[in-house]
Amino acid sequence: MSIAGFVVSLRMIPVAARYVLKRNMFGYDINKKGTPQGNIKVPESLGIVIGIVYLVIAILFQHFNFTADSNWLVEYNAALACICFMTLLGFVDDVLDVPWRLKLVLPSFAALPLLMAYAGHTSIIIPKPLIQYVGVAVLDLGWIYKLYMGMLAVFCTNSINIHAGLNGLEAGQTVVISAAILIHNVMQIGASSDLEYKQAHAFSIYLVLPLLTTSLALLSYNWYPSSVFVGDTYTYFAGMAMAVVGILGHFSETLLLFFLPQVLNFLYSCPQLFKIIPCPRHRLPRFDPKTGLLTGTNDGTLVNLFLRLFGKCSEKSLCIRLLIFQVPYFVLRRLCHASCVFG
Ligand code: UD1
Ligand code: MG
Numbered sequence: 001m002s003i004a005g006f007v008v009s010l011r012m013i014p015v016a017a018r019y020v021l022k023r024n025m026f027g028y029d030i031n032k033k034g035t036p037q038g039n040i041k042v043p044e045s046l047g048i049v050i051g052i053v054y055l056v057i058a059i060l061f062q063h064f065n066f067t068a069d070s071n072w073l074v075e076y077n078a079a080l081a082c083i084c085f086m087t088l089l090g091f092v093d094d095v096l097d098v099p100w101r102l103k104l105v106l107p108s109f110a111a112l113p114l115l116m117a118y119a120g121h122t123s124i125i126i127p128k129p130l131i132q133y134v135g136v137a138v139l140d141l142g143w144i145y146k147l148y149m150g151m152l153a154v155f156c157t158n159s160i161n162i163h164a165g166l167n168g169l170e171a172g173q174t175v176v177i178s179a180a181i182l183i184h185n186v187m188q189i190g191a192s193s194d195l196e197y198k199q200a201h202a203f204s205i206y207l208v209l210p211l212l213t214t215s216l217a218l219l220s221y222n223w224y225p226s227s228v229f230v231g232d233t234y235t236y237f238a239g240m241a242m243a244v245v246g247i248l249g250h251f252s253e254t255l256l257l258f259f260l261p262q263v264l265n266f267l268y269s270c271p272q273l274f275k276i277i278p279c280p281r282h283r284l285p286r287f288d289p290k291t292g293l294l295t296g297t298n299d300g301t302l303v304n305l306f307l308r309l310f311g312k313c314s315e316k317s318l319c320i321r322l323l324i325f326q327v328p329y330f331v332l333r334r335l336c337h338a339s340c341v342f343g
Contacts, residue, residue, distance in 0.1 A: 009217035034289030047234020051087035078117035090236030111153035157239035159262035204249030
């Protein structure tokens, strides 16, 4: 079904691109300003195709998963409600340009269905040196853990959206993270004999596999030079999908490790996001049409930081560098796990 999703997305994106252009939903490629490519109207919000194809696959799939018990189906459908709600909010944002304060708050409402239905653990394992102070080895955090999961959903949706603005970066980071999540799940299933644990990771796979394949289809159009833009519809959809995958798979802490570049970008962005220093509409690098190279500005983003640290480069190379920067944390997670297992 995920492969079918890839093929359908590949076919539908050009069709939908013509429709959105007719409705005047387009953007100009800012990192090509001053060149003929900078004057082309690039169709915007093509994430809507991915959101719809993904939801159709996920809704149909539950009819074929005969092993699922009713508890899991409640959580699964609650997760779909969250993803659906977030896709809608993303589309509304693309059409109406929602202010930043609302962008930060709305995902917390979108995450509520899953938090209400969540039947997994709400406890954390206390590290050995701290047990004498806390008094227990496993501490049940109850609603505080749910609050943390809600904040995770808000973080994931916004963090993908603000690590953006280069051809291929929005879809590319989703492809890398969802591939890492997929591999992580497969390895966890292989390493465990606990049925409930395996089932949690299997459900996570059911939700992440169509995200990976449909995002690959989108990336093929969004890669440099982009013939379509993904829109906030896609960034919000993808962020929420990855958050629910981590929550349903019961590995939300590991998920944050896969999001480490996004965490760094978010922390670096905080002064501008919270208006401590001025925040322009686009916090993108400066493009030189003569050389075709980008130069980093003082805006607090990883994109600009990379350019300042490693020098000017083309948009395509910068995107590749940032996507490579996304990978080591998955390897780090594997190494941590191996060192725990082998002492
Ligand atoms: C977020 C970022 C903003 C960044 C923008 C780019 C914050 C607070 N906001 O805003 O700094 O400029 O994403 O997506 O960090 N675009 C390109 N090339 C691309 C992708 C997008 O030029 O590869 C431009 C196009 O004009 C497109 C527009 O960005 O129409 C989309 O911006 P939008 O996603 O609406 O911006 P925000 O999410 O509000
Ligand atoms: Mg955006």
